[in-house]
Amino acid sequence: MDNTTMVAAVQRHVFNALAWTLYGFLLAPLVCIAIVSFNYEPVQSFPPTTWSFRWYASALQNAAFVNAATASGILALCATLVATPLGVMAAMGLWRSQWRGKPFLEAFFISPIIVPGLVTGISLLVALAAIDVREATIRLLIGHVLIVMPYVVRTTMASLSQLDPSLQEAAETLGASSWKAFFLIILPLIRPGVVAGMVFGFILSFDDVNVSLFLVDARTVTLPISIMSYLQYSFDPSVAAISTMLIALTFAATVILERWFGLKRLFAGH
Amino acid sequence: MSSADAMPLTADVGGGAPRSRWLPGGYALLLVPACVVVGACLVVPLSYVLALGFNPPRPGTVELSDNLTVANYLRFLTTPFYWRVVGKTIYLSTVTTALCAILGIVLACSIWRTKPSRRGILLIIVLSPLLVSIVTRTFGWMVVLGDNGLINSLLMGLGLIRSPYPLMFNDGAVIVGLLHVFLPLMVIPVLASLERIDPSVPQAASTLGAGQLTIALRIVLPLASPGLVAGITIVFSLSMSSYVTPALMGGPDSGMITTLIYQQFVVTFNWQFGSVLVAMLLATSMTLVGLMFYEFGRRTRTWIIRRW
Numbered sequence: 001m002d003n004t005t006m007v008a009a010v011q012r013h014v015f016n017a018l019a020w021t022l023y024g025f026l027l028a029p030l031v032c033i034a035i036v037s038f039n040y041e042p043v044q045s046f047p048p049t050t051w052s053f054r055w056y057a058s059a060l061q062n063a064a065f066v067n068a069a070t071a072s073g074i075l076a077l078c079a080t081l082v083a084t085p086l087g088v089m090a091a092m093g094l095w096r097s098q099w100r101g102k103p104f105l106e107a108f109f110i111s112p113i114i115v116p117g118l119v120t121g122i123s124l125l126v127a128l129a130a131i132d133v134r135e136a137t138i139r140l141l142i143g144h145v146l147i148v149m150p151y152v153v154r155t156t157m158a159s160l161s162q163l164d165p166s167l168q169e170a171a172e173t174l175g176a177s178s179w180k181a182f183f184l185i186i187l188p189l190i191r192p193g194v195v196a197g198m199v200f201g202f203i204l205s206f207d208d209v210n211v212s213l214f215l216v217d218a219r220t221v222t223l224p225i226s227i228m229s230y231l232q233y234s235f236d237p238s239v240a241a242i243s244t245m246l247i248a249l250t251f252a253a254t255v256i257l258e259r260w261f262g263l264k265r266l267f268a269g270h
Numbered sequence: 271m272s273s274a275d276a277m278p279l280t281a282d283v284g285g286g287a288p289r290s291r292w293l294p295g296g297y298a299l300l301l302v303p304a305c306v307v308v309g310a311c312l313v314v315p316l317s318y319v320l321a322l323g324f325n326p327p328r329p330g331t332v333e334l335s336d337n338l339t340v341a342n343y344l345r346f347l348t349t350p351f352y353w354r355v356v357g358k359t360i361y362l363s364t365v366t367t368a369l370c371a372i373l374g375i376v377l378a379c380s381i382w383r384t385k386p387s388r389r390g391i392l393l394i395i396v397l398s399p400l401l402v403s404i405v406t407r408t409f410g411w412m413v414v415l416g417d418n419g420l421i422n423s424l425l426m427g428l429g430l431i432r433s434p435y436p437l438m439f440n441d442g443a444v445i446v447g448l449l450h451v452f453l454p455l456m457v458i459p460v461l462a463s464l465e466r467i468d469p470s471v472p473q474a475a476s477t478l479g480a481g482q483l484t485i486a487l488r489i490v491l492p493l494a495s496p497g498l499v500a501g502i503t504i505v506f507s508l509s510m511s512s513y514v515t516p517a518l519m520g521g522p523d524s525g526m527i528t529t530l531i532y533q534q535f536v537v538t539f540n541w542q543f544g545s546v547l548v549a550m551l552l553a554t555s556m557t558l559v560g561l562m563f564y565e566f567g568r569r570t571r572t573w574i575i576r577r578w
Contacts, residue, residue: 033410146308153304232517
């Protein structure tokens with residue numbers, strides 16, 4: 001008996017040690033970036049000898065990064081604003097339909113997540129070039145709507161599935177128009193789901209590389225891509241400074257999302 | 271995929287006035303805009319690219335010509351170099367997926383077994399990488415694994431090694447980077463299916479004298495399998511099509527199919543041959559997803575669609 005409790009205890013300790021190592025593994029790169037960003041020296045070295053904010057200043061003065069960040073922000077915002085109505089409408093349609101093909105439609109709306117981003121980007125590049133659209137802003141907007149929409153559909157569906165479908169009918173029976181019933185009753189009830197999908201879609205759009213890689217041009221570059229090209233030929237802590245700012249922002253958003261909606265239901269791709 | 275032929279709602283809501291005939295159709299109309307967007311912006315362009323693969327290479331042109339040929343496919347199939355690239359892509363993805371599955375189960379179990387009050391913070395730790403740009407994460411690994419990075423500095427500081435040990439720009443670095451990127455995506459579905467297990471089942475096994483390991487391997491693991499299968503599908507197909515991590519951590523010629531695709535489209539402008547590579551990437555990753563879909567039936571299907 002003693003023996004088995006011993007074995008069980010050892011098993012438990014090994015398991016816990018492994019789990020904590022993995023938590024460390026997940027956090028290590030993010031923590032390292034933060035440390036490097038405060039290092040005064042231009043080459044990364046551990047541990048930093050002198051601490052400073054100078055890389056934050058140099059990152060914020062770097063016109064390429066600032067422009068790219070602005071472009072990414074505007075792009076993610078526009079994509080979210082276009083994709084949200086589309087996604088909510090689709091989710092409402094799916095919610096109300098009893099059609100046999102419903103699972104297929106659902107899969108069809110989620111398919112932009114399943115098709116590799118790189119393939120989506122290339123397809124848009126080639127097809128749009130074939131009809132002579134070579135404007136990077138248009139290409140990027142279309143690509144990013146495809147990134148955001150599936151998440152809005154999914155989170156809205158998750159919220160809707162907890163509602164009683166007869167709510168809408170009850171409102172309509174009592175004389176409300178379909179529109180009124182939706183805006184006054186359904187929408188307030190599913191707001192957390194819609195907002196979660198929007199926030200999450202925004203973050204993914206802002207961070208996207210795979211889809212955008214082929215759609216950017218020399219004048220319009222998104223932030224992750226400008227960071228990536230910067231990393232391919234130079235290596236100074238200003239990238240770490242930008243990354244730290246982004247990590248701080250997304251962490252804040254994550255905590256808010258967790259409070260608001262529960263992260264587990266968001267099931268991400270990247 | 272027109273939704274105009276949707277059947278009328280059969281679910282009858284008790285009481286109330288007879289419903290107008292246009293209502294079901296009205297709701298089906300809500301599906302149209304999203305269908306049009308996905309169709310016009312994804313299905314049509316993708317079909318165009320796949321068609322382009324059957325045109326003879328003409329660098330810089332994207333117009334489809336009537337001149338159909340399988341020359342691009344023959345070139346792909348008869349060149350050993352391309353086979354090596356596909357082989358390496360599959361190999362790296364397989365190793366990443368296997369490690370992800372094992373470690374993902376460990377993490378999911380550890381979250382599953384903690385008190386609900388502390389679960390939130392662990393979930394945030396596990397999910398946080400997802401919400402940080404992949405470029406940033408890859409850069410983080412460059413900082414950890416680089417020549418004056420964390421690990422080499424530590425080892426040199428401890429006097430264990432004299433000169434930096436090359437940890438970057440090899441297959442190991444790519445696997446570490448991919449593992450970090452995809453581990454959360456494995457944990458989520460596994461955790462979700464663990465949470466659906468009735469806690470009295472493992473307890474009953476324990477009462478009947480099963481050891482911890484037996485319970486874990488013979489009861490918990492089979493019950494968590496739908497989530498695991500979904501996780502494996504997702505991680506494998508995303509590893510196949512990942513670009514950033516191999517490009518930044520595997521060095522300039524990491525030999526993954528995605529870097530090759532990038533070269534064809536951006537450097538050599540041979541879009542016709544590039545389309546063949548895209549078709550191959552899509553075929554490989556989609557075949558796997560399709561297999562999972564049909565092999566593991568409806569439960570996994572809903573899993574993948576709802577929780578990808």
